[in-house]
Amino acid sequence: MDKVVDHDHRIHWAVSLPFFGVHLVALAALVVPFHWAYVGVAVGLYYLRMFGITAGYHRYFAHRTFKTSRVFQFLLAWLGASSAQKGVLWWSAHHRNHHKYSDLPGDAHSPVREGFWWSHVGWILAPRYEETEWDRVTDLSKFAELRWLNRYHLVPPFVLALGLLLIGGWPLMIWGFFVSTVLLWHGTFTINSLSHVFGSRRYQTTDDSRNNVVLALLTMGEGWHNNHHHYMSSVNQGFYWWEIDMSYYILRLLERLGLVWDLRTPPQSVLVLRQAQDERLAIARWWTSG
Numbered sequence: 001m002d003k004v005v006d007h008d009h010r011i012h013w014a015v016s017l018p019f020f021g022v023h024l025v026a027l028a029a030l031v032v033p034f035h036w037a038y039v040g041v042a043v044g045l046y047y048l049r050m051f052g053i054t055a056g057y058h059r060y061f062a063h064r065t066f067k068t069s070r071v072f073q074f075l076l077a078w079l080g081a082s083s084a085q086k087g088v089l090w091w092s093a094h095h096r097n098h099h100k101y102s103d104l105p106g107d108a109h110s111p112v113r114e115g116f117w118w119s120h121v122g123w124i125l126a127p128r129y130e131e132t133e134w135d136r137v138t139d140l141s142k143f144a145e146l147r148w149l150n151r152y153h154l155v156p157p158f159v160l161a162l163g164l165l166l167i168g169g170w171p172l173m174i175w176g177f178f179v180s181t182v183l184l185w186h187g188t189f190t191i192n193s194l195s196h197v198f199g200s201r202r203y204q205t206t207d208d209s210r211n212n213v214v215l216a217l218l219t220m221g222e223g224w225h226n227n228h229h230h231y232m233s234s235v236n237q238g239f240y241w242w243e244i245d246m247s248y249y250i251l252r253l254l255e256r257l258g259l260v261w262d263l264r265t266p267p268q269s270v271l272v273l274r275q276a277q278d279e280r281l282a283i284a285r286w287w288t289s290g
């Protein structure tokens, strides 16, 4: 399909310099002293902060798929912000827009309409999307501490980087913050760029969202993106036991500890619809093969 360009594609290069700078500094991993422990910290902080994005920014703040206390809410927002993917209110507002206009004019990051690079990273660096759309997040902006964290969203990543530097010097900071953050960025961005292009479509949603097991493993369950677009109020994005969804399993654990509650799951009608579609496909295959 030809790309349908409906956006101003300018990138704010000056403001984006730190984004490119982090990539450059990550390359220093090639020259600083190496230890496997550094790799372990990088991977550990990748998945810990991915949880902050998936369970925090996405499933809690953008979609309100479970409930928690005001303190734990703040901790989730802090953890999400430590991934250096801007503020929690900025993120949630743009994400709610994505669901409203998915793959239609008004969607900030549709790979179907505007290609891989724009949906992967371009839109994040564009002046057009720099501001927080406050009218989309009135349920969240009533919390003063979230407004503060949204404004000073660079504080958590800065604290993390500084902490690593103090604990383990330059090598630990390069691996634990810079390498880990670059991987975390591009891991997260695949949901905007690739998961509307590669994978299977269980549900006939109005967008091009897909289910993709590789992306689900990289993003702790977000790769079940067609499921998610079909029923975004569900805390689990893997709808069946074979659809691995690490964020969901951890949230169930946190529920046992009493830290989160009222986890919302898809109603039977959503799962039954899937069975009906499978049966129709099986019958269609039987006819065509016969």
Ligand SMILES: [Zn+2]
Binding pocket: 058, 062, 063, 095, 099, 228, 232
């Ligand atoms: Zn979503």
Ligand SMILES: [Zn+2]
Binding pocket: 098, 102, 191, 192, 196, 209, 225, 229
């Ligand atoms: Zn999507």
